[in-house]
Amino acid sequence: MSTYNNILVVLDPTTEQQKALNRAIELVRLQGGKLTAFLSVYDFSYEMTTMLSGEERESMRQAVIKDRELWISDYLAAPRAGGINIDIKVVWHNRPFEAIVLAVLEDNYDLVIKGTHDHDVLKSMIFTPTDWHILRKCPCPVLLVKDHDWPKAGNIIAAVNAGSEQEHHLSLNQRVITKARQMAAMLSAETHLVNAYPGTPVNIAIEIPEFNPQEYNSTMKHHHLDAVAKLARQFDIAPTHYHVQEGMPEDVLPAIAKQLDAEMVVIGTIGRTGLSAAIIGNTAEHVIDRLDCDVLAVKPANFVCPLQKD
DSSP states (O other): OOSOSEEEEEOOTTOSOOHHHHHHHHHHHHHOOEEEEEEEEOOHHHHTOTTSOHHHHHHHHHHHHHHHHHHHHHHHHHHHHTTOOEEEEEEEOSOHHHHHHHHHHHHTOSEEEEEOOOOOHHHHHHSOOHHHHHHHHOSSOEEEEOSOOOOTTOEEEEEOOTTOOOHHHHHHHHHHHHHHHHHHHHHTOEEEEEEEEOOOOHHHHHHOTTOOHHHHHHHHHHHHHHHHHHHHHHTTOOGGGEEEEESOHHHHHHHHHHHHTOSEEEEEOOOOOSHHHHHTOOHHHHHHTTOSSEEEEEOOTTOOOTTOOO
């Protein structure tokens, strides 16, 4: 049985190279499953043509949709001829992320695959591009594709927060490792666990003279090492395949991914929204732009999509 039976791949109309589609076809060849090529289109000028009736505007919208469907068909000719089952879904919507999430809710896709663009760091923190909205709101796993190939006998990283005792982090660790191992089995790759832990808080060291930073650091390190070792034993992962380092996840994960030449990082994302997301962001979001490999973002088991109707 396929790990992902019903996959939505988001096409990029701004580029000839459809890396998300290529990755999706590669995945379906490995594990089977059904693929839907997706595009949302919108032209504000069509909505502002007040001289036309509603019926005429709808006719113009359908003409644009039909044109895009023909464009997609050209990309799909070769894989379809090779036996890959691919549908086409083009919708008229002025918010691409919302169109994608609504499609997932309506048709029960179990994976979204999308190519990434490099984001300016400052803009990523203040504005929320489509990728960030999808990461926060999409109820199924999201595979964000970069340019790194999927070699055989490669490495896949499961990013864990093993030191936390909060239930949602413990549960998410399990889901992240399970997804990483599934991908590793499919790609004949090795699974590695990576855990970052915080260093000594500088303000405490300054404000409390009797505070011992070396002792604190040692305690923190061993707490995380023990927690990661326990996770590794649970999933039969060798001690050589887990990595515990001091630092922020957005520094530690890209460094180890580069060291291992990882083809994918699997990361849990809580899906923080609103002001806290705009100002603070999520760990996954801080990490993604700094990785040169694919990222599979996984939600908690009890995640409720904010676009879901009651």
